[in-house]
Amino acid sequence: xxxxxxxxxxxxxxxxxxxxxxxxxxxxxxxxxxxxxxxxxxxxxxxxxxxxxxxxxxxxxxxxxxxxxxxxxxxxxxxxxxxxxxxxxxxxxxxxxxxxxxxxxxxxxxxxxxxxxxxxxxxxxxxxxxxxxxxxxxxxxxxxxxxxxxxxxxxxxxxxxxxxxxxxxxxxxxxxxxxxxxxxxxxxxxxxxxxxxxxxxxxxxxxxxxxxxxxxxxxxxxxxxxxxxxxxxxxxxxxxxxxxxxxxxxxxxxxxxxxxxxxxxxxxxxxxxxxxxxxxxxxxxxxxxxxxxxxxxxx
Amino acid sequence: xxxxxxxxxxxxxxxxxxxxxxxxxxxxxxxxxxxxxxxxxxxxxxxxxxxxxxxxxxxxxxxxxxxxxxxxxxxxxxxxxxxxxxxxxxxxxxxxxxxxxxxxxxxxxxxxxxxxxxxxxxxxxxxxxxxxxxxxxxxxxxxxxxxxxxxxxxxxxxxxxxxxxxxxxxxxxxxxxxxxxxxxxxxxxxxxxxxxxxxxxxxxxxxxxxxxxxxxxxxxxxxxxxxxxxxxxxxxxxxxxxxxxxxxxxxxxxxxxxxxxxx
Numbered sequence: 001x002x003x004x005x006x007x008x009x010x011x012x013x014x015x016x017x018x019x020x021x022x023x024x025x026x027x028x029x030x031x032x033x034x035x036x037x038x039x040x041x042x043x044x045x046x047x048x049x050x051x052x053x054x055x056x057x058x059x060x061x062x063x064x065x066x067x068x069x070x071x072x073x074x075x076x077x078x079x080x081x082x083x084x085x086x087x088x089x090x091x092x093x094x095x096x097x098x099x100x101x102x103x104x105x106x107x108x109x110x111x112x113x114x115x116x117x118x119x120x121x122x123x124x125x126x127x128x129x130x131x132x133x134x135x136x137x138x139x140x141x142x143x144x145x146x147x148x149x150x151x152x153x154x155x156x157x158x159x160x161x162x163x164x165x166x167x168x169x170x171x172x173x174x175x176x177x178x179x180x181x182x183x184x185x186x187x188x189x190x191x192x193x194x195x196x197x198x199x200x201x202x203x204x205x206x207x208x209x210x211x212x213x214x215x216x217x218x219x220x221x222x223x224x225x226x227x228x229x230x231x232x233x234x235x236x237x238x239x240x241x242x243x244x245x246x247x248x249x250x251x252x253x254x255x256x257x258x259x260x261x262x263x264x265x266x267x268x269x270x271x272x273x274x275x276x277x278x279x280x281x282x283x284x285x286x287x288x289x290x291x292x293x294x295x296x297x298x299x
Numbered sequence: 300x301x302x303x304x305x306x307x308x309x310x311x312x313x314x315x316x317x318x319x320x321x322x323x324x325x326x327x328x329x330x331x332x333x334x335x336x337x338x339x340x341x342x343x344x345x346x347x348x349x350x351x352x353x354x355x356x357x358x359x360x361x362x363x364x365x366x367x368x369x370x371x372x373x374x375x376x377x378x379x380x381x382x383x384x385x386x387x388x389x390x391x392x393x394x395x396x397x398x399x400x401x402x403x404x405x406x407x408x409x410x411x412x413x414x415x416x417x418x419x420x421x422x423x424x425x426x427x428x429x430x431x432x433x434x435x436x437x438x439x440x441x442x443x444x445x446x447x448x449x450x451x452x453x454x455x456x457x458x459x460x461x462x463x464x465x466x467x468x469x470x471x472x473x474x475x476x477x478x479x480x481x482x483x484x485x486x487x488x489x490x491x492x493x494x495x496x497x498x499x500x501x502x503x504x505x506x507x508x509x510x511x512x513x514x515x516x517x518x519x520x521x522x523x524x525x526x527x528x529x530x531x532x533x534x535x536x537x538x539x540x541x542x543x544x545x546x547x548x549x550x551x552x553x554x555x556x557x558x559x560x561x562x
Contacts, residue, residue: 010562049404050562073407083402087322096321100314100406148406 001046001152001185007054008041008207015041017207018055023152028174028184030194030201032289034298038207039187040080043154046185047077060151073101076145080156082137084129090140091116091125094147101148108147115143119173135166142173153177155186159193171196191286203292210292215285222291223283224258228266230278237273249291258283307409314408315416316423318399323424334381334428338373338435342366345496358498359529370441371526372495374432374450375457375519378425382458383486385421386465387478393417394469400560414556418466418549422458429454446528453525457518460541463548470555489515514544 001023008016016038023029031039044050045057048068057064059071085093091112098108116122119139121132129137138158145153158174159167174197178184188194194201195215202212211218224247230237233255241248246265247258259265259280266280323330346366353365393399403413429450436442442450468481492502493515499507510516517537524534 047405049401069407069409072405075405077405079398079401079405081398081401083398085318085399085402086397087325092321096318097402097406099317100311100403100408102311102314102407144402145405 001057001059001183003042003046003055003057005055006042006045006052006057008038008045008050009053014207016045019202019204019207019209020055021202021209021212023183023185025151025183026181027199028178028186028197030198031185031187031204032189032191032194032201032285033187033204034189034293036298037205037293039204040156042204043156043185043187047075047154048072073148074151076148076150076153078138078141078145078153078155078158080160082141084137084140084144086129088129089125090121090127090129090132093129093140094144097144098147103148111147111149112143115146118146119143120169133166135162135169138162138166138170139173142170146177150182152183152185155184157187157189159188159190167193191284191289195285203289205293211288218288219283219285223287224260225262225283226259226266226280227283227287228257228259228269228278228280230255230257230269230274234273237269240273251295256287258287308411308415309409311408312412312415312419315403315413316420319417319420320423330427331431334377334431335435337377338370338432341373342370342436342439345369356498358523366439367441368523369496370436370439371447371450371523372493372519374429374436374454374526375493375515375522376490376495377428377432378454378457378518378522379461379486379489379515381424381428382418382421382460382462383465385424386418386462387469387481388475390417390421390466391469391472391475391478394560395475404560410557410560411553414466414553418459418462418552421462421465422455425458425461426451426454442526443528446530447526449525450522453518453521456538456541456545457514459549460514460518460545463545463552466552467548467555470552470559489513493519495519514541517541 003022004020005018006016006020007014007018019042021029031042033039041050045052046059046064048064048071051065060074062071064071085096088096094112094115095105095108098111103111113122113125116125119142121136121139121143124132124136129140132140142158145155155174159170162170171193174184178197184197186194186197198215200212200214201218203210203218211222213221231254233250237255238250241255241257249256257265257269263280266278269278346364346369350365355362356365356368358368400410400413404410433442433447433450437444468478472478492499492506492510493513494510495515499510499516502510517540521534521537521541524530
């Protein structure tokens with residue numbers, strides 16, 4: 001899929017400000033951003049839920065405003081909010097959804113059973129949705145999105161609100177799908193999720209793309225190899241960092257120093273400045289994210 | 300800013316209809332009870348209890364028992380209730396609380412098909428209710444066959460009319476409590492003053508004219524005429540009224556739903 005100058009306005013508010021990106025076949029592409037950055041608005045345009053205000057959007061080489069029905073037939077969507085049908089059982093949820101795609105009854109039944117095994121819910125197929133746990137519901141939403149054997153899977157915050165076990169369960173399933181060659185477009189604000197699943201990603205904020213690249217490359221480019229965290233930094237240390245023009249971030253009660261030198265700086269600092277014990281750790285995508293989007297609360 | 304969205308309706312709206320039918324079939328035994336008992340209750344309360352006070356009624360030149368007078372109108376009321384309550388409360392729950400429409404819109408269905416499926420489903424419930432009530436009422440010998448079978452297509456037309464205006468309200472209300480307003484200001488006055496329990500000729504002139512604007516007045520009158528097998532050319536204009544009513548509120552419901560849901 002390919003988005004070019006994608007624009008979305010709600011009245012005077014610009015939610016998505018002429019962004020362009022491409023998702024290659026078989027790729028897992030992530031859209032990261034704080035709350036209200038425009039992630040959901042962007043993917044909603046891709047699956048034809050929201051009409052775009054401007055720009056071009058092609059999915060499978062087809063134009064979304066003209067060939068929306070053909071495109072939607074080949075996409076699977078996991079929406080952020082639970083939209084499972086509480087009036088139906090687990091199995092019926094899949095079968096009724098299959099009918100929206102005009103999938104014949106027999107094929108739908110087979111596919112549904114296969115997917116229930118895939119998400120480890122085959123023993124609960126007669127349960128109603130309200131009897132399921134949060135993790136089970138998410139897995140069922142995922143199965144439902146796969147009922148039409150989509151070429152592109154769109155996941156809008158697929159693991160938000162899940163406990164760690166359920167989250168890893170979902171990630172395992174998604175990795176399996178990725179290995180099968182299905183393209184994935186994923187929004188998330190979990191950096192661990194993005195690092196683990198995404199081949200490439202963009203970080204957006206206020207409707208604009210801040211950076212684009214592979215997770216490891218982005219970490220290298222914007223943060224470096226390691227991060228030294230110093231709780232309660234002294235004035236001495238601050239002067240030391242400033243004098244040497246080390247890349248850093250000062251949070252007041254805590255100083256983060258980005259480093260490339262495999263620990264020399266860390267040893268020096270531990271020896272001379274760190275009374276309370278500094279920590280050196282690998283730089284993560286979260287460092288990149290916070291560096292680029294800031295640390296103030298988004299509500 | 301949404302821009303204008305063209306109407307996109309194909310036979311796929313039946314998929315939405317099928318979904319509702321599937322849910323309905325899970326509890327059909329319970330769903331069948333109201334249309335079965337409702338006419339019995341009314342006929343006993345009004346036809347037996349009240350008819351001693353009312354006596355017979357003059358209707359179109361002949362004299363008929365009170366129970367016979369109200370029986371077909373009860374079918375009309377039920378057609379109204381079934382479609383209207385389906386596309387207001389029930390559709391609102393699916394749209395707002397269950398997010399069923401959101402899920403459907405991530406499939407090849409269009410919003411117009413989802414809404415059409417809901418309205419046609421409302422009309423289907425009217426049809427089912429009308430058929431059950433006809434069965435019950437025919438036990439009293441109050442309706443003539445085969446003439447009264449025309450009530451079945453009438454139930455579909457009436458169901459589309461009331462289902463459309465119900466869906467129109469669903470598209471514009473902020474929360475489910477607000478439905479009390481159209482129920483109290485629109486449905487209840489119609490239930491009472493549409494020639495259902497007494498001929499509208501008994502009303503003062505100005506009130507008669509208002510009653511003629513009510514779709515239920517025409518629906519009840521048509522149901523009564525079909526039950527008695529009394530046909531006159533004026534029925535055509537009453538059918539036209541229901542048709543025009545549907546032709547106004549069906550597109551209006553689609554338009555308002557587009558404005559509400561497509562963002």
